[in-house]
Amino acid sequence: MKTLTIFLLTLIYAIHSQGQTVLKGTVKSILGETIPGVNVYLKGTYDGTTTDVKGNFIFTTGVKGDHILVIQGMGFKTQEKFIDMEALQSEYIFTLKEAFNELMAVTISAGAMEASDEKKAVVLRPIDIVTTPSAMGDIIAAFQTLPGTSTVGNDGRLFVRGGDASETAIFIDGMKVGNAFGTTANNVPTRTRFSPNLFKGSFFSTGGYSAEYGQALSSALALNTLDNPIRNQGDISLLSIGMGYTQTLVGDKNSLTASVNYFDLAPYQSLINQHFNWERSPYGWDAEVSARQKWGKNGMVKAYVHSEAGGMQLWQPLPGKEGPGQLIKVNNQYTFAQTSFKQTGQKEWIYYGGLSYSDNDDRIVMETLHVNQKSRLTHGKLAGVKSFSDRVSLKTGAETYIHYYNETVLEDGLQRNYLDQQYNLFSELDYYISHKLVFRGGLRSGYSTLADEYWLDPRISLAYKFDNEGQISVAAGQFSQLPLEQQRVINPELQNTKADHLILNYFISKEGRTLRAEAFYKGYDHLVTFEGIPRSPTNIQQEGEGYAQGFDLFYRDQKTLTNTDFWITYSLIESRRKFAQFQTAVQPGFAPRHNGSIVVKHFITALKSQLGSSLTINDGYTYTDPNTPGEMNSKTKSFQNLSISWSYLPKPNLIIHLACSNVLGRDNVFGHQFSTAPNDSGRFESLPIRQGAPRFIFLGIFLTLSKDKTANQLNNL
Template sequence: MQCFKFIILFVLAIASNAKAQTVISGKVTDNQGAAIPFANVYIKGSFDGANSKNDGSFSFQTSETGQRTLMVSFIGFKTFEKTLELNGQPIQVDAILEEQINKIDGVTITAGAFEASDIKKVTVLKPLDIVTTASAAGDIMGAINTLPGTATVGESGRLFVRGGEGYETKVFIDGLEVRNAFGATAPNVPTRGRFSPFLFKGTIFSTGGYSAEYGQALSSALVLNSNDIAEKTQADISVMTVGGDLAYTKKWENSSISGKVQYTDLRPYQDMIKQDFDWKEAPNGKVAELVFRQKINGTGLLKVYTNMDISNLSIRQPNINNGGAKDTVSIGNDYFYLNTSYKDIIADRWSVRAGVSTTLNQEEIDFNTDEIEEDEKGVHAKLAFNWEAAEKVSVNMGAEFFAKKYTNKFNIINGPNDAFDFKENITSTFVETDYFASNKFVVRTGLRLEHSSLLSQTWVNPRLAMSYKLTEKGQFSLAYGQYLQSAQNDYALVNQNLKPEKAAHYILNYQYIHNDRVFRVETYFKKYDDLVKFIDENDFNPNNYSNAGFGEAKGVDVFWRDSKTFENTDYWISYSYVDSKRDYRDFSSLATPSFVSNHNFSFVAKHFVVPLRTQFGATYNFASSRPFHNPNKSGFQNDKTPTFHDLSLNAAFLIKPNIILYMSSSNIFGRDNVFGYQYAGQANAQGIYERQEIGQGAKRFIFLALFITLTKDGQENQLDNL
């Protein structure tokens, strides 16, 4: 009996010295009360813990004592921490996890904007997409014109977006303005953009509702982000049916420099291919580019880009008011663009972007015996900061300065010989805040302030955008913004008191991205105010120019891209419907402008045939009839052009890993597309106003090129690029 008592006392003694076991139980939920299963629940610094069950509940024992930290973690949520006093008594804990905001993979603002980058998650076009789009012929603007929201205006070549004129789209390189981004041309002769797509690593094409950082654009902003330091040292040689170029890039550890010279001459080509235009001197020009990139202090990057462009052309165009006799229009253009930008991380949550761009553009225009000289100088300086104010809040803010001087000199036979000019300085500030309420919902609010020295007035333009992510693959976006743009040079030259033209954008967007497929549908409404209005465009009486014009545009855009369904095939489909009306310029009433086609459709396909080492491409563009004013009928804007059709084909053949042969042809069926008509100013003896067509320069454009890349090892594998 004594032995039994000893055993009992011994066991009790051991138990009294043993650590007490504490039971910890509870439930893991999100801030909406939904259970989170399989969350990791444990005591920090120990092996004691458990996973939550399907209903979010958990329970485990721990022998730890005193103050200890309970940790609860789950992917996509912030780690939950709570200090507990462990003394052997049961503890109940309800762990409410807060969603972890992921600004990279979370919801993004998509209303109005197409990301065209090879590094962004939302990819629509890559730089190589642009040069391999059959109808683009290597022109950035030509490729962008296959996206929804754009309209085919074949006699121009510029970007007409959602019922807006070509001047309403502004181009920016690394956030800095590019004035005169298109080459000089004669009336009703299409032009091209000045810049190569391979200069840029990405493109943001915003059809409306764009950031408060960008101003002086009524309809659209095309933001081109240039390449960083080059990847390797290489030389490039291009031989084309319309000219050629030489380029060389030198790469060091922390810097690179690239230079290119290009010569373009359409005279030999147009001597061989029948032209509908009567060229006295076909377009020809010389371009020189210099690109310098330098890393600074580990996180900073300095970029300097220079473009010098000299071009000439001379064309004879029939004059309907002079019995068909031809007027000779000759244009000489000297262009210089310098862009210097710098970006860096300056603190834990702060980054800076700064830069200055300069544009000099001189055009000498000869019209028969008359001479006109246009001279435009522009400077844009910007300083912007990005501040990660909190986990859920990002702020983009800055200030910028635009300076412009425009001069127009006339030397008119039997007319005025005079010079007119004006200057305008615009000072702007902007602030924009992104609030990530969750990984499913983000709100962007912005404000832009602009002051004009010419008018001594200040305007405040609000911007608002928001997106809600329904699933991992699809989301809705809304956008609203007020935008303004100074009166065009020709109008401000006559009346320097003209106010900026204004537009308000309202946008609703849905986007779905999954498995290399993109679907996008967007509806919008634009309201125009203070548009420039005058009685006669050739009238130089400032009293006849005012801001009495107004208008609106509404429509829907649809986009589908698929690079998954068919092996080695990538294609996209774009459709746009727009209903636009204006009472502006010399319009007698509210009507649809002549550059608007209600329906625009594009189909782009690219297929790589591996055995042939060749990529084949096709682009079909359609545009419905465009209105025009026929003085032989009653009413205004009372007639329609024929519909526009164009089927273009191309092929890129990889001869060797470093040599590509490229071939393309536009309008292979030779359709005679008509863009409008010019009418005589007076009726003939039968009371009929005679007319002449505004059409294409040729039935089709055929382009052949050989591209050669040379590196230190003698070749560059371009198979993956194709």
């Protein structure tokens, strides 16, 4: 009976196959490897099959004439071939190329940390920046909890991998920001001028960054402003140090946001003890307008203007002298304006660029010395990106900088200034060798009219992705930066300082957990050296050199503990450089060797609250004690700062945020200031440079007014 059944089935198949055609073949990759599981079928029919474990396929069809054979495999580009059913080949061999997309392909991660919800591998989102306890709403303070950074509490700017704060360049929508930090007195920490609510994301590089960015030896921080907000709303901010109001208007293709803020630390500092002896506590106002307009089907034009003014007056004690010390007065006026665009053009080109203008005016009084410093920076850029295939894309562009700087000593009528124009070209090629391997090569050229110098900076990166979704990257390149404006105005012939970067990175982000480990080496050359003190240098040369090397670790976990998000950072930075007034290679005071941070945030649903804490620690700061031989021969005790925060949402449109820094009241010291001459016993007297406030308490009440009663200021982050 079984034999009869087999015979009948064979007979039926033979009868059915009469007049039908057999298609067979093999599917391979471009490397010659056979590919199993590939769908092979005739378009518009149900005839087809999938390749077996050896990449072979075979099926029959009864269709006649010309048809399209489709070869489709996951992770590969679909291939279509016209088939003449009357003139079939005995066997077909198809070669599939890998298909690339943002979710599957490897990306360059060496030196790069994305902070945007649009990216797969998010390290810090904008909302993380706002709610980091130690940040107190300051963008830079939040980035100081990331690997590669050092906390320098008496400065407040961003120090990256043994580099001075001036070695980090800040961009908004791709345009350079001049004087991005507020003007302050010596040893009084500053903040960025811009609110984190303005931005939708950021790209923070600890080195090896794109050829698109230049004039930064250590790091590039690129901030991207919000696109069109989601609704009309008004936001009221009542703070322990001031108040503000923001109004947002949204149309179908455009939007407008305007805000005004005022702060005055006098009431706060009359209640809480400070180490500063204020004659007039810091105060100021700022106003900004941001407009956005959709352009065509997928283009966008943005315009942004920020203006502010403020000042302070304080007595700074002098070592070895009685009395309150020296009276310092600082007044500042600042304006930043820019317009930027992004548009898809013909032949799949994407164009972007813009124009920015920064204008900073400082008036500083130190006893009888009255100094006026003006700095103006204009930046124009035009760039384009084109994907020539799914493997190759090119970014290329041109930009120019016009930098004017002026110093005036008002009593004496003395004045010095300079005007410099820079021209830059950059080009960068991404080539996906496979899904797992990508190469990036970049070249940046420049010319300075003042220095009369041409330069060329090559940069390369290579990344490989493992099967577990982790990836390893290596990056190398050269970076150039012209010296500080206060030095160039004295010696206009100063040329670029140089840094060579070499970075090895491992990165994996999976199921709510992120691990990033990176080793680096940075070599410096042509650093500026001088005699005297930084405020009035003489004999300015470029005879300095040095290096910074070490490694970073970053781990973030949003999965293990319910309703809890935490990250841990550790950086080892070994830095030695001969620079500034130093005659030998020293460990800079702004580059502690060991740096670490822990940030924890826990949301309690029943209380509608998020509790946060952050601990920042390093092993202390080097300084020179003239009472003992050598340079940078002493070191402070370790810096420790434990901060806590509480965010409470009693109503959806009402947020109450309370934060306190240095809750344990640790007496952090950043160095010592010594007298210029020894006392009668032959010793140089000193005063510690302390943290300005034993602890800082911030209270903010944020109320949103809109038709949607559930809207609040977090909706746009």
